[in-house]
Amino acid sequence: MTSISQAVQSLDVRQLGINPNHWYVVARSKEVTNKPISVTLWQQAIALYRDSTGTVYALEDRCPHRQVKLSHGQVIANQLECAYHGWRFDSTGECVAVPYLAANQKLPSCKIRHYPVKEQHGFIWLFPGDVEMLHVKSPMGLPEWDHLNYIASVAVINCNAHYSYLIENLMDMYHGHLHQDLQAWAEASLQDIDEDANRVDAHYTALSFYKIDRIWSISQLFFPALRQLHPEPLDVSYIYPHWVSKLGNDFKIYCLLCPVNETQTKAYLIHFTSLNAFDKLHKLPIWFRRFVKDSLFDAAKKLLDGLVVQDVKMIEEEQQAYLQNPDRRNYELNRALVSVQRLMRSQIENLG
């Protein structure tokens, strides 16, 4: 074992950094306009904005003149103008204008960092890593986002906890106990785990409350009396740094991560209900299918928001307990979490 891997193995998983050589999700598409916003990805403040063509850019959220936030400024002529003295920066982070520059003065050569961003499937994906790795990796993506056979619902997770607590919560299906009143799933049982350098796939069996095989069965999302427990495979995957799950053929959920710092994590939870079982629907005109998809958008949001509140409470309590007693050890029975921690560590170890 090398000294780097020894150091990582001994490092507490609750203090791990992130592997920056991946695409992270920093915002929803609709959050980014020509008015800059500030987001934080692993201690780095980033200003996001659109130019007049609608293209999204990401610059370090720091004016090199006096270190104030560039996101307080505005987009003028496709450049980001600082609110304080009006210095302007282009999309590569170069200072391109100072309003009071004297004839005998040169523009200061104070370039700030710009980040590669892609807008895909309703979200802004950002690559904070090594530019040489940029083309090796691509955003995970959510193909169901634009597919007419899937209805999407989105919830936002903001929790005061290290990202490892959120991932462990999502990979440990035995916590269905917490969500009993929301009827998400029941009686999970871990069958098998596959893992490699980039992912952990945990295969459970479970009971699902929902069966989407008739058009009216969407109403099960709103009326608990219509739900009937039945067995389904439940697969959950940690595809570093994000998470995906599939419950039978009817449901798919993604959790797209934006770790903010060691004790704060933002994430987007996207739930898809499949309409694949309705043969007749697929023969209808595209405009009608689009109408169905759009009108049912966020149909499961109430359920998702309820799950998030319950999960966040537990996750934040785990973080607090850790901060108060970092040496206290947990008693873990779910071997999927051992694999999850191994993957988190190896992602950092491989950076060395």
Ligand code: FES
């Ligand atoms: S602080 Fe930004 S222009 Fe002066």
Ligand SMILES: [Fe+2]
């Ligand atoms: Fe949960």
